[in-house]
Amino acid sequence: MKKFKDETKNYPLLGRWISWVDKPGSSQKIFYILILLCIACFGLEWTYEKHAYFAIENYKGFYALYGFIVFSGLIFVATLLRKIVKVREGFYEEKSIDTEKYPEDQIQRIDHNA
Amino acid sequence: MLDLLHQIPTAFLFFSSAFILLFLPQGLARNFVLLGTPIIAAIQIWTLGMGDFSQFSFFGFELELMRLDSLSRIFVLIFCLAAFLGNLFAWHLRDTIQQVSALAYAGSAIGAALSGDMIALFFYWEGTAIASVFLIWARRTEGSYWTGMRYLIIQIMSGVILITGVALYYYDTGSITFELMELGSIATWLIFISFGMKCAFPLLHNWLQDSYPAATITGTVILSAFTTKLAVYALARGFAGTEILIYIGTVMALFPIFFAEIENDLRRVLAYSLNNQLGFMVVGVGIGTELALNGTASHAFAHILYKALLFMSVGAVMYRTGTSKASELGGLYRTMPKTAIFCLIGAASISAFPLFSGFITKSLTLSAVAHEHYTYIWLALVFASAGVLSHSGIKIPFFTFFAHDSGRRPKEAPLHMLLAMGITAFLCIFIGIFPNYLYSILPYDVDYKPYTMEHIAGQLQLLLFALLAFAIIYRRGLHPPEIRAVNLDTDIIYRKLIPSIVLYVSFVLTACFKLINIFLVSIFESLLSRFHHSHGPDSPRAASWPAGAMVISIASLLGLALFVIFFS
Numbered sequence: 001m002k003k004f005k006d007e008t009k010n011y012p013l014l015g016r017w018i019s020w021v022d023k024p025g026s027s028q029k030i031f032y033i034l035i036l037l038c039i040a041c042f043g044l045e046w047t048y049e050k051h052a053y054f055a056i057e058n059y060k061g062f063y064a065l066y067g068f069i070v071f072s073g074l075i076f077v078a079t080l081l082r083k084i085v086k087v088r089e090g091f092y093e094e095k096s097i098d099t100e101k102y103p104e105d106q107i108q109r110i111d112h113n114a
Numbered sequence: 115m116l117d118l119l120h121q122i123p124t125a126f127l128f129f130s131s132a133f134i135l136l137f138l139p140q141g142l143a144r145n146f147v148l149l150g151t152p153i154i155a156a157i158q159i160w161t162l163g164m165g166d167f168s169q170f171s172f173f174g175f176e177l178e179l180m181r182l183d184s185l186s187r188i189f190v191l192i193f194c195l196a197a198f199l200g201n202l203f204a205w206h207l208r209d210t211i212q213q214v215s216a217l218a219y220a221g222s223a224i225g226a227a228l229s230g231d232m233i234a235l236f237f238y239w240e241g242t243a244i245a246s247v248f249l250i251w252a253r254r255t256e257g258s259y260w261t262g263m264r265y266l267i268i269q270i271m272s273g274v275i276l277i278t279g280v281a282l283y284y285y286d287t288g289s290i291t292f293e294l295m296e297l298g299s300i301a302t303w304l305i306f307i308s309f310g311m312k313c314a315f316p317l318l319h320n321w322l323q324d325s326y327p328a329a330t331i332t333g334t335v336i337l338s339a340f341t342t343k344l345a346v347y348a349l350a351r352g353f354a355g356t357e358i359l360i361y362i363g364t365v366m367a368l369f370p371i372f373f374a375e376i377e378n379d380l381r382r383v384l385a386y387s388l389n390n391q392l393g394f395m396v397v398g399v400g401i402g403t404e405l406a407l408n409g410t411a412s413h414a415f416a417h418i419l420y421k422a423l424l425f426m427s428v429g430a431v432m433y434r435t436g437t438s439k440a441s442e443l444g445g446l447y448r449t450m451p452k453t454a455i456f457c458l459i460g461a462a463s464i465s466a467f468p469l470f471s472g473f474i475t476k477s478l479t480l481s482a483v484a485h486e487h488y489t490y491i492w493l494a495l496v497f498a499s500a501g502v503l504s505h506s507g508i509k510i511p512f513f514t515f516f517a518h519d520s521g522r523r524p525k526e527a528p529l530h531m532l533l534a535m536g537i538t539a540f541l542c543i544f545i546g547i548f549p550n551y552l553y554s555i556l557p558y559d560v561d562y563k564p565y566t567m568e569h570i571a572g573q574l575q576l577l578l579f580a581l582l583a584f585a586i587i588y589r590r591g592l593h594p595p596e597i598r599a600v601n602l603d604t605d606i607i608y609r610k611l612i613p614s615i616v617l618y619v620s621f622v623l624t625a626c627f628k629l630i631n632i633f634l635v636s637i638f639e640s641l642l643s644r645f646h647h648s649h650g651p652d653s654p655r656a657a658s659w660p661a662g663a664m665v666i667s668i669a670s671l672l673g674l675a676l677f678v679i680f681f682s
Contacts (some may be wrong), residue, residue, distance in 0.1 A: 015447060015451040017371055038578045041574045054513065063576040066493075071584065074371060085373075086602075097328045109434060
């Protein structure tokens with residue numbers, strides 16, 4: 001059997017294109033693009049007139065701030081929640097599928113180069 | 115031909131196809147029936163017009179099997195579409211049980227949505243439970259057997275509560291028509307709770323996260339479409355404008371996002387996410403205005419598509435790798451790029467990015483909430499929208515296809531799966547760009563413009579800044595890692611706590627019973643032996659017994675009998 005070389009050139013075309021995200025420095029670029037997009041989006045605030053239902057919506061950047069804060073809050077609360085509710089994977093063993101392997105006869109496990 | 119088609123209740127089309135399947139060989143013929151039935155049903159519904167089309171008598175009750183109005187039509191149409199896409203995704207399947215069950219399940223859900231009375235509704239309601247459990251059992255493992263059992267018990271219980279409520283409702287009002295009800299009597303509360311069980315209300319929700327990840331790869335895609343959305347339809351039909359639903363829906367939209375964030379099994383993450391999406395729909399039903407009900411119906415429509423798309427993409431990964439655990443996946447975009455892109459489209463749709471389907475449907479509900487000035491509810495729902503981005507928008511695609519490289523290099527999903535995902539993804543974008551097509555089939559006339567600068571900028575700000583928060587948290591290593599673990603939810607009450615209490619109580623009771631038994635037996639035995647000693651054949655008294663003792667005893671017994679007969 002020919003040994004598969006895990007090189008980018010062996011991936012499908014689309015996969016090769018997307019693999020840009022894993023190049024060194026790409027994640028930094030994506031991060032900066034995101035910041036630019038955020039700033040641009042924030043700037044949009046001055047381009048239209050608001051017809052808000054609630055007074056709070058009229059503050060400039062309400063959605064931006066709210067989105068940022070609640071998202072961060074969500075992650076931290078979820079981290080705390082994990083401390084309370086986490087148990088080992090086999091906790092419900094035998095009567096649940098948590099530790100079972102998916103039956104091999106129902107799937108088609110094929111490697112990319114096969 | 116069309117006239118003939120119009121004579122048959124839509125559900126029966128599905129049931130007869132399910133029956134015909136049994137006589138067809140596996141392969142093309144079966145697949146054509148599986149794909150053709152939903153198409154024919156959709157044509158039937160589309161050409162039928164509005165009205166009541168099929169009545170028949172059942173033990174003195176007039177049942178209505180085909181009540182087609184603007185509310186039921188949109189649900190039936192999306193059920194047909196979901197059945198088609200689900201069956202296309204399952205094209206490779208050669209399992210009669212799952213094929214028959216998929217058709218019977220879709221047929222039952224459609225039948226329930228078209229029922230004009232609550233007795234027919236009950237039959238179809240139980241039909242969805244019984245037909246769908248086979249999609250879980252078809253996995254054929256011990257775990258799925260037990261999970262299926264738990265699922266079945268809860269679903270059947272919902273039906274039993276429903277029929278009890280319906281019986282009491284009939285006793286109270288003399289009517290079985292399925293129409294708008296008011297919460298107040300025991301009857302309506304029972305019906306409400308029954309709908310709530312299927313709709314996965316908070317504390318009644320665990321069956322959803324328990325059972326959907328336990329079904330087969332294709333089974334979960336089918337399951338995700340019907341049961342819960344049928345319940346949303348039933349609530350919209352029976353309890354629109356019931357204020358308590360606003361608060362129930364808000365809790366539903368909020369609490370699953372925390373659990374989804376830390377869950378490792380991606381199909382269970384999607385089940386939590388499904389629960390959160392149902393919350394938005396339930397709030398819409400609770401508000402009950404035309405705008406809100408349009409929001410609920412359109413959200414259900416769009417949701418079925420993008421949720422199916424997400425389940426399909428995770429399912430395709432599972433089909434190639436055998437797992438759906440985030441801790442074991444990552445970096446799959448390299449060799450499954452198409453699946454990755456479809457997943458991203460599903461993620462963008464559910465997160466409600468502009469130009470995707472979620473944006474044009476969720477904003478209807480949010481506007482309806484704002485219009486009625488529920489400030490805190492609105493704030494909570496905007497929070498929940500950011501939460502959707504966190505688990506379905508980021509977690510699912512990011513930890514499956516990107517993030518760290520798991521080293522797995524699976525082949526791209528098979529053609530039919532790509533096709534099913536492609537069509538679904540196309541629909542998600544099409545609805546997002548051209549909302550008017552969806553708006554035109556909503557229950558009420560729509561006078562709403564989703565694409566205003568204000569809406570777009572507000573939504574983009576919310577999502578982009580939430581993404582920024584994620585990027586910062588992830589880069590700093592503060593994001594909860596994906597680890598192999600199970601998170602306890604309230605189902606621990608019936609999965610562990612009650613069984614252990616029952617076990618403990620039965621142990622104590624058995625011990626008590628044994629002790630009492632031993633005590634009584636020993637007393638009885640000692641009494642007997644004393645009696646034997648004093649009155650037995652070897653006792654001193656035996657020698658002095660009169661010879662006619664037996665005759666005297668029999669004579670007195672007969673006398674007693676005569677006495678009883680005389681007076682009775």
